[in-house]
Amino acid sequence: MCTLEKRGEIFFLTLTGDDDHRLNPSLMDSLRSALREVKEQSTRGSALITTARGKFFSNGFDLAWAQSAGSAAAVEDRLLHLVDLFKPEVADLISLPMPTIAAVTGHAAAAGMMLAMSHDYVLMRSDRGVLYMSELDIGMKFPDYFTALVRSKVGSAAARRDVMLRAKKVTASEALAMGIVDSAHDSAEAVVEAAVRLGEELVKRKWDGEVYGEIRKALYPELCGVLGLADKAVITSPRHVPTL
């Protein structure tokens, strides 16, 4: 399922098991719980790093679980249910009161890629693994919040087209060139180390989490609209104003 640890100021959310970490109701429930706990335990100067064990970061929704429902109508219902369950996960990440880093240590496909991209910083291993929106290949359309997320995070029209309309399997170095990930690292260990280094840099800034979350939401108004997140003005007690 998933585990949550805190080491110093950094929360580590890990998708465990050697399987492909399919997002089914039980894993998603586990993730929501973990994110709720992170939010409750957050202090000024926290950060979250999400990573995974094994060959996969996450291969998306548990389509096998959906298919096992039997009738076409029942399968459809399960699929919609997965889409509905995942939306608040994305909302939780977009409103989380601390910087978030996805250390993509394996393949991230469909909802799994969306999970990665819901983080502020996406770091990826370059020796193996791809990012892949598989929907077109499978014959599925995108939920509205998937498209909104891609539009919010991927600036280039050609990159968005390649990801969504070409179902391109994107390696870390391509993803870097396309502006989808922030950096590429040559092994799973290296990407986690880089994530920790970045996390430590960010926690040192000692940002107020509420302000951080509100600024993040203000960066993505369309996505927040689709997720039902409103933002508000926050002015905290005055801090020493940094000088230039």
Added chain:
Amino acid sequence: MCTLEKRGDIFYLTLTGGGEEHRLNPTVIASLRSALREAREQSTRGSALITVADGKFFSNGFDLAWAQAAGPGTAAARDRLDHMVSLFKPVVADLVSLPMPTIAALTGHAAAAGMVLALSHDYVLMRSDRGVLYMSELDIGLTFPDYFTAIMRSKVGSPAARRDVMLKAAKLRATEAVAMGIIDSAYDSAQAVLEAAVRLGGELVKRKWNGEIYAEIRKALYPELCGMLGLTNKVVVASSRL
């Protein structure tokens, strides 16, 4: 506060007040509005505006010390800050609707509202040997006024760059800012920036554009920002020049 001069076809708006940091307090803001009104009234076909500031700072943003003087952390301090936020919004609107090309020549730091002032210009040129662009709000503990975020979205194309500016409070030197698509060009001294701004201004005034059309086209480039600033645009068909 600020001065407005005209040399040839180019208006020079110089920030002089607000202390060494050219803090945008209500007096400086009022002065800017006056100067921009004058530039608009005196504009002719083929005009341009270059905005500069003397010293180490272009502008370090709103006068937070003035706000805090009302009582640190009080509602009165917050009111003063809100007051500057709402006074400054029409300055941005004036720049976005100014009937001539606008150039910000940054010879010093531009932070928070000061960076927004710079980005409200059509072209941003900056010295690379010193000075940074910096949205300090996250470090200070403030969220952004809506029109600040709209300016970022209108002028900074890359989501990663917007995230670095607003959500990482990055202090950017000119060459980084060019690479991130935030400013147009970097020059190795204050003198070089000013000369480049004058050269660019000279190029633009030579096109002898109709100012009203120029402003309408500019507004059409930034519909979200204009919506937030309360600026509408209209169709202009000038007498044919063809």
